[in-house]
Amino acid sequence: MIRFEHVTKRYADGTTAVDDLSFEVAEGELITLVGPSGCGKTTTMKMVNRLIEPTGGRILLDGEDIAAVDPVQLRRCIGYVIQQVGLFPHKTVLDNTATVPHLLGVRRARARERAAELLDLVGLDPAVYGDRYPEQLSGGQRQRVGVARALAADPPVLLMDEPFGAVDPVVREHLQNEFLKLQSQVRKTVLFVTHDIEEAVRLGDRIAVYGHGRIEQFDPPAAVLGAPATPYVADFVGADRGLKRLSVTPIEESDLEQPPVVHLDDPLPRQLGSRWAVVLDGDDELHGWISAEQASQGSGTVREHARRMEAWLPVGASLKQAFSTMLQHDAGWIAVIDAEERGRFLGVLTPARLHEALRRSIDADAQDIPRADVTLETVS
Numbered sequence: 001m002i003r004f005e006h007v008t009k010r011y012a013d014g015t016t017a018v019d020d021l022s023f024e025v026a027e028g029e030l031i032t033l034v035g036p037s038g039c040g041k042t043t044t045m046k047m048v049n050r051l052i053e054p055t056g057g058r059i060l061l062d063g064e065d066i067a068a069v070d071p072v073q074l075r076r077c078i079g080y081v082i083q084q085v086g087l088f089p090h091k092t093v094l095d096n097t098a099t100v101p102h103l104l105g106v107r108r109a110r111a112r113e114r115a116a117e118l119l120d121l122v123g124l125d126p127a128v129y130g131d132r133y134p135e136q137l138s139g140g141q142r143q144r145v146g147v148a149r150a151l152a153a154d155p156p157v158l159l160m161d162e163p164f165g166a167v168d169p170v171v172r173e174h175l176q177n178e179f180l181k182l183q184s185q186v187r188k189t190v191l192f193v194t195h196d197i198e199e200a201v202r203l204g205d206r207i208a209v210y211g212h213g214r215i216e217q218f219d220p221p222a223a224v225l226g227a228p229a230t231p232y233v234a235d236f237v238g239a240d241r242g243l244k245r246l247s248v249t250p251i252e253e254s255d256l257e258q259p260p261v262v263h264l265d266d267p268l269p270r271q272l273g274s275r276w277a278v279v280l281d282g283d284d285e286l287h288g289w290i291s292a293e294q295a296s297q298g299s300g301t302v303r304e305h306a307r308r309m310e311a312w313l314p315v316g317a318s319l320k321q322a323f324s325t326m327l328q329h330d331a332g333w334i335a336v337i338d339a340e341e342r343g344r345f346l347g348v349l350t351p352a353r354l355h356e357a358l359r360r361s362i363d364a365d366a367q368d369i370p371r372a373d374v375t376l377e378t379v380s
């Protein structure tokens with residue numbers, strides 16, 4: 001969809017902002033460009049809509065060299081969201097959002113109708129906010145209007161330059177989550193500039209980590225965190241990258257341990273062969289658990305002695321959620337179920353298994369193989 005071929009930008013004063021950059025972005029992919037101030041992120045982005053012209057190389061959009069496309073025409077198929085949103089102060093929220101379709105010749109009534117749909121999509125009720133002016137909105141609400149306006153002409157490509165940079169961290173996280181939900185519906189090809197590694201990790205399908213004018217690593221978040229390509233990247237993602245990585249590493253079935261299992265209507269077993277067993281109902285769905293002590297002292301069926309299981313998660317939840325669930329319930333293990341299949345029990349995750357899952361996922365990324373195929377040298 002977007003292809004950079006040996007792109008260089010040298011400004012008139014001799015500053016090389018971007019140095020021989022080559023990469024490709026697939027349709028519907030969200031790429032975060034992250035790096036310290038002045039490393040060339042904004043320059044990269046502005047070359048895509050020709051606000052800045054490269055001094056070397058070329059950029060292809062859908063196979064076509066953008067140097068040959070009329071810049072005005074080009075910008076119509078590229079939405080642009082910036083930090084200082086740039087809303088027209090004298091226009092209402094609805095008219096601001098309808099600006100581009102209106103310029104493109106869509107009838108005013110239809111453009112406003114579409115604008116109202118988009119405001120709804122970004123979480124602003126058009127009946128409440130449509131007639132307000134930008135100064136009557138909070139910073140977070142203004143950013144949402146900025147996103148709605150960029151989507152108004154339904155462009156296949158979105159460029160976003162620190163769009164959530166000016167709002168406080170709580171609103172920011174909220175906007176990020178909303179944007180991810182929105183992106184899962186609209187599936188635009190997005191270049192998203194940020195200097196915040198947390199934001200880059202949370203949003204990006206892949207992250208381009210910039211050094212000065214160059215990309216040091218271009219990989220999915222888990223790989224950047226688990227296997228930084230250079231000491232510079234390791235330093236940039238921070239010493240707590242293991243923790244960050246937990247949040248982008250999903251629980252997989254191969255991570256799970258298989259404990260003893262009993263069913264609700266089984267007679268109470270004298271011995272479990274373990275300190276506890278998982279209790280399932282007749283459909284193999286998770287019901288709870290039972291301790292060896294209860295089993296050895298009681299009588300009747302499992303049903304009368306089973307305890308409800310609070311600490312469980314669906315497979316695919318993050319290792320961070322798993323860790324947090326363990327802490328929240330003060331549990332030495334959590335049950336993992338298949339949410340797609342009515343909650344079928346799949347196995348349990350213990351702290352040791354969680355640690356192992358993290359190590360396996362790092363090796364899997366480094367070797368580019370599935371996590372289940374990784375053999376660890378020493379298993380703790």
Ligand SMILES: Nc1ncnc2c1ncn2[C@@H]1O[C@H](COP(=O)(O)OP(=O)(O)OP(=O)(O)O)[C@@H](O)[C@H]1O
Binds near residue numbers: 041
């Ligand atoms: N018009 C210009 N003339 C000369 N140098 C420029 C110009 N615009 C940017 N630069 C320089 O090019 C380099 C890259 O700038 P750019 O704005 O792309 O960085 P950035 O990574 O987006 O930074 P930030 O996170 O601070 O926005 C910087 O050294 C900057 O000073």
